[in-house]
Amino acid sequence: MDTLTNSGSDSRPTTIGILGAGKVGTVLARLAVASGYRVLIASSRPPAAIALTIDVLAHGAEVTTASDAAGRADLVILALPLGKAVPRDGHQALPVGELRDKIVIDAMNYWWEVDGKRPDLTDSGATTSELVAALLPGSRVVKAFNHMGYHDLDEGPRPSGDPDRKAIALSGDDVAANEVAADLIDSLGFDAVDLGPLAEGAVLQPGRELFGANLSAAEIRDVVEQAAA
Template identity: 45%
Template sequence: MATLGIIGAGAIGTRLAQQAITAGIDVVLANSRGPETLAETVAQLGARARAATPAEAARAGDRVVVSIPLAAYRQLPVAELAGKVVLDTSNYYASRDGRLPRLDTGELTTSELVQQHLAGAHLVKAFNSISDHHIPALARPAGAPDRTALPIAGDDPQAKADAAELISRLGFDTVDAGPLSESWRFEPETDPYVLPYSADPDAVMASWERLVEALRNGNPPQLPAPDPGAPLPAARLRALLAGASRKLTADRMIA
């Protein structure tokens, strides 16, 4: 694996870029505002990173991470991602992304929607269920006793195997949650989402509740200090996925 393309230079995208570089993988990083706006980020990442347009990052990557707000999914370069294994980190928040009725009703999962747009790509849902600051905190070498597992889902078995290989190099085991139609099992506010990776899940949940209350009252939200994280072994993640209940948009605390 020579190069990882990353479309989306937000918190998750930049964390994954750093993990890839640490693992000896070159990175081509893109955002929606142009390569020149990534000069500082690329300088911090070092010589293995370069900035590009989304289409260039898609062409350059042996595998490509897509980490953008869901509202922008139609801007992804379809032709350049055709035939590629694409790791999709997206989550749906109607308050940010606008109402998408097929997601609100559960007709589709988020990644099924993205896959329909990227019809020629091999989509794998990954890295959407862990907080960005937990990625470097919990990454461990293969075989480490405290290695953390992440869920993945996809319709192409080979693509999932390729994604699992990449994720392993980035520091994590994987648990296969099934096809994209089952990826709801680790979408927002399900049992495997974010909290199991937290050292103090109760404190994290209380912070979410305070954030929601502030937003509802029109008050400035106060962001909590990052939780240090706690390892989540594959067996525990597998049990959480099996017991997950689907949370449609209307049932969620943060819609």
């Protein structure tokens, strides 16, 4: 494994920005509101176009623009289609300036049905989160919330210590950022399993061993150990 960077201690975020108002984005918004976070949510559509949907699916979340959500949030989750975040023409779709120096959790996956045939996302030898990190050189990118189906994510939260509590795996190159992401995962009702650097998150991608996993922390560690054997 590569050596991780430790950027020092981070205070617990109080405001979560979510870029993407689809199924995963709205579930995460709902869980975060229920856990006491202030939530700012945005999509590629104007705020007024998603306001009613968010009021129904994530009541309590504030609808705004992507730049505003990224600028005001302490931590930002990317839950939009990967093809929009990493556009084919090189046009920067993410609010890079507002995301600078912030922890950015990548919850995205590559789906050819949505993103189109994208060899640039599949044939580079890097994980998709590493590609996202390359677009956000000033951000601290963590991969998380991508391997569990949104139904399981919605129905899965349990208090710490519950024998039926499920786990969410994460990966990232910044130890302190990983710890903040793990704390967020715990506060939303799941155990966190830190796999190490972003490159180790390959096991979380579609078609790999942990994709679709709705498992306990111990079970996730067993799958990772077997995959590495």
